[in-house]
Amino acid sequence: MNFFEYRDGEMHVENIKVSMIADKVGTPFYLYSSASLEYQYNQFKDAFGDLDLLICYAVKANTNQAVIKTLGSLGAGADVVSEGEMRRAIKAGISPQKIVYSGVAKTVAEMTYALKKGIFQFNVESEPELYQLSEVATALGKVADITFRVNPDVDAKTHAKISTGKSENKFGIPWKNIHQICAKAAKLSGIKLVGLDLHIGSQITDLAPFEEAFTRVGNLVETLREEGHDITRLDLGGGIGISYDGENDNPILSHDYAKMVKRVVGHLQCQIIIEPGRFLVGNAGILVSKVVYVKEGAERSFLIIDAAMNDLIRPSMYDAYHAIDPVIENKDAKVAYDIVGPVCETGDTFAKGRIINPLKKDQLIVIRSVGAYGAVMASTYNTRRLIPEVLVKTNEFAVVRPRPSYEDIIGLDQLPSWLSE
Ligand SMILES: *Cc1c(COP(=O)(O)O)cnc(C)c1O
16 A cells, blocks of 8 residues: 555645645655554554464664554554663553563663563573573562574575574574573573564565574474473564565565464464564655756766755665655656765765656655655764654644754764863
8 A cells, every 4th residue: 555646646645745744844854654554554463363463563663753652552562672762662652561672782771771661571682691681680689581582594585784584694592502592591580481583684575584484483482392491472573575666565465474474383372473663664654855956967867856865874775776756747758867965975876867757956856665764774964954754644744853953963062171262
């Protein structure tokens, strides 16, 4: 389902014209659709029927309170990777009893915070972390429910920077060490081993690597039970890919994913936890920008827009493709542009040789599928202000993160005594 559609040649989000919001908010800005978030969450959840399932939205994909709250109110828990994310999730109304804590470098301070809040589960990634957590929990008079993140050594066949389930990656506990570490965990006073978890990578567009990994981990659950461990939870991670071509013909359908999960691990009678991030929010957001100049270079035409790599790093960091469309369609023959931002780096390029409607100075343009890993990865590089985030609900919109003032960002610097005279 696409919630950013043309009506009479003009792009709308739900029932509102994108151009109307641009007039009020100013460009560039992120624009999210509540209906898209709700649709994506509900059809994913419904696909699992009555399976004992907790969907923990991986909030790192989009940590705006309004986005977390929209999903939380539908029943989602949260997967967090830092104390900051856990604070955001709680503030957005998610119960700590629905929060799982992932990440390779949880600190004592983070463990303490999470335990005091009564977190549902830690996904432990190493032996030193296990001992540290047991120590912290024991000192607080608590017992931490944990799963071990296993590294199933499967190739997720995605971009190298977001592949996490190969034995060469820093994530998870090596397959051969699992039995040993589970035996060690069973002896620790601050730890209760309740399950296993895995997360093999992001933007995975084929079911096969998931099935391979889930099968391996499912077998491991059975072996560990034979060894006397009471395994009651299985956390399958996130990583489900989306389409970036503007058509929303998602490469993996909820229905097929759910069917596979039930077939491969359904018989284990575990509570299943899934941590989708991108899948829930990726196509719920667009980036609205404006043409600053159309520049005819020696060899190519450049569309220079007011959004830049600091607002959306995915094209330069992951060579990511994003569909790019004008807000108002025109009937002129399409032309090829390199679509670039104002930042002083050649990497500040959203697309090369992209064929779209010809555009003029001051016309609006949108980059699609930016709801995940867009605003959260933004920076103020080139002393550009973070751009607003706007959420639409049917006929209404609200700015859910305003554009800071220049004073807000420049004023953060402090001069040392020897320079302030
Ligand atoms: C990043 C991450 C996710 C979410 O990944 P998506 O590809 O956005 O679904 C889930 N679990 C863990 C442990 C992660 O690191």
